[in-house]
Amino acid sequence: MTAIAVTGHLDLSERTVPLVRDELRALLAAHRPAGLIGLSCLAPGADSLFAEEVLAAGGRLVAVLPSPRYRRWLAEPDRAAFDRLLAAAAAAVVLPYREQSDTAYQAANAELLRRADLVVAVWDGRPGRGLGGTADMVATARQAGVPVRVVWPDGSARAAA
Template sequence: MTAIAVTGHLNLTEPTVPLVRAELRRLLAGHGPGPLTGLSCLAPGADTLFAEEVLAAGGRLVAVLPSTRYRQSFAAGPRADLDRLLAAAAEVLVLPRPAPDDAAYQAANAELLRRADLVVAVWDGRPGNGRGGTADMVAAAGRAGVPVQVVWPAGAARAA
């Protein structure tokens, strides 16, 4: 079984979404034969796209939620996506942290890394905004010896 975790930007531009989705689809199609498990925190943006593509590929989705109040931190649209993906997940792990803060995101990243054979990073390669973000997860994966595959197609951009 191949277990692939995702990390990535929340703020992808609208034209970037189909570019990233297509790259994720190609990447996941190349990780067969055999069962596929996708590990995601189901955040808006890259995490959601990855989870949708894992399910579309017939994979098993494992949701790792950073805190008990994670869902409340989402706006209405992303909350509906979160609920839909949680309902489709084969496993949901909610970390026992009260608030979705940097420490909770770092703990979620550690759980993803503990379970992953590979990390897919939907990442523009720029430094991060703090602990628990995409750049931090890529660095943590390197320290843990978990390979990272960066997905950032030509023409991709982050929203301001």
């Protein structure tokens, strides 16, 4: 069994999505479907792309949600994909935080790391904007000795704000 956790940006540009999807697909193809476990918080962007590709590869998806109210934090257009992925997950771990916060996101990252053999980071390599984000997860994984594979194909960019 190989458990792969994902961390990554929410705001991938439109042209970046297929580039990242292709690289994730190639990375996951190196693992036997029967032994593949994908760990994701199912956030929009990198987390959802990874979850979709784990399922497409025949792996098992485990959702790690920072709080029971996590869905409420999502923008309305992102809720259908979240609902679909959560329904397809083999298991869901829901952390007991009442609301979304840096503490809740750090706890979700800790749970991902506790279960992971590898972290896939869809990351532009830039410093983070706070605790619980992609850069923080990468640093924490590296400190814990969990291997990190950065996915940021040539031509990738974050969406303009």
